Amino acid sequence: MQKVMITGATGLLGRTLYKTLKHEFAVVGTGFSRATAPILPLDLADQQAVITFLELHKPTVLIHAAAERKPDVCENSPQQTIALNVAASEFLAKECAKRNIRLLFISTDYVFDGQDAPYYESATPNPLNLYGQTKQQAEQAVLNASPLHTIIRVPVLYGDVTSLNESAVTVIATQLKQDDQTSHDNWAIRYPTHVEDIAFTLRDLLIQPEALGGIFHISDSQAMTKFDMACVMADILGYPSELLTPQGKPTQTAARPYNCALAxxxxxxxxxxxxxxxxxxxxxxINGATNK
Incomplete structure (x- = not known):
């Protein structure tokens, strides 16, 4: 049986990966500040701790899901972002290569500039913000480390949350609950994808490991702006649709691409x-989070 190690197993995607893959594989999950049993604590900035962990647990596959993923946070904390998104990823890739461990690196559609969608796996990246830049740099480091390693690009994700604020998708529901009138971006086109579908896809790939290596794109196909998502959630919550205001241009600190559809x-x-x-x-x- 393959043994799968997951970094970032306390996060939105990592929790679902752990929950899904443990039925098919021996799985060990790691986290940092939020790690509680059965998830094991591991500081990815501590290189000796990483080496010790790999030697002790001897995974055959490592899914690297830990990252700073919020573009505005990345812009405001560049050194911290580069340390986690690039340096830690490169070190993991090299250490896994030394031990013939397959690394699956979770990347993003934000490696593209959004001007020429859809993007196939062979498309040339051109990220607009620091988050995308660090992910592109990490992708290259991972692929350079070993032909066994794999890049998994995904779009904006949603799924079962500890709180609605955890996802850039479901946080919209909290805005609808808190304000009388709300404004939502109606410019950038997104493809919200459920984390469970990412987990199912990776499970199926791990069952046929000969298919791994190189770059994969995983994305749902429903094109939506945040305003479109807000309209859907307003209907679910009984929030008056006339209180929703579309924004015609982005207002965030970090630049966002227009349309990064992954083909x-x-x-x-x-x-x-x-x-x-x-x-x-x-x-x-939303209903599950409300009833918690």
């Missing part, structure tokens, strides 16, 4: 394709 040329030939209705899925998440 897949590798998963469908393998018979791997997962998708779900956004309104039904996000409704279940």
């Amino acid at each position: 897949d040329s590798r998963l469908k030939p393998l018979g791997i394709a997962y998708s779900r209705d956004f309104k039904a899925a996000v409704g279940d998440i």
Whole structure:
């Protein structure tokens, strides 16, 4: 049986990876400040601790999901972002290569500038913000470390949350609850994808490891702006739609790409394709978080 190590196993995607993959593989999850059993604490900035952990647990696969993923936070904390997103990723990639451990690196659609969608796996990256730049740099370091390593690019994610603020998607629901009138970006086109569908896809890839290596794109296909998402959530919450205001241009600190649609040329030939209705899925998440 393959042994899968997951970094960032306390995060939105990492928790679902752990929950899904443990049914098929021996899994060890790691986290940092939020790590509680069965997730094990590991500081990725401590290189000796990383080496010791790899030697002790001897994974055959490492899914590296830990990252600073909020673009505005990245812009405001560049050194911290580079240390986690680039330096730690490069070190993990090299140490895994030494031990013939396959590394699956979770990357982002933000490695593209959003001006020429859809983007296939072979498209040339051109990130607009520091978050995308660090992910692109890490991608290159990972691919340079070993042909066994794999890049997994994903778009904006949502799923079962500890709080609605945890996801850039479900945080919209908290805005609807708190304000009378709300404004939402109606410019950038997103493709919200459920973390469970990412986990199912990685599970299927790990079952056929000969397919791994290089770059994969995983994305749902429903194109939505944040305003579109807000309209869906307003309907779920009974929030008056006339109180929603569309914003015609981005207002965040970090530049956002217009449309980074990820096109897949590798998963469908393998018979791997997962998708779900956004309104039904996000409704279940909102109702579940409300009832906690």
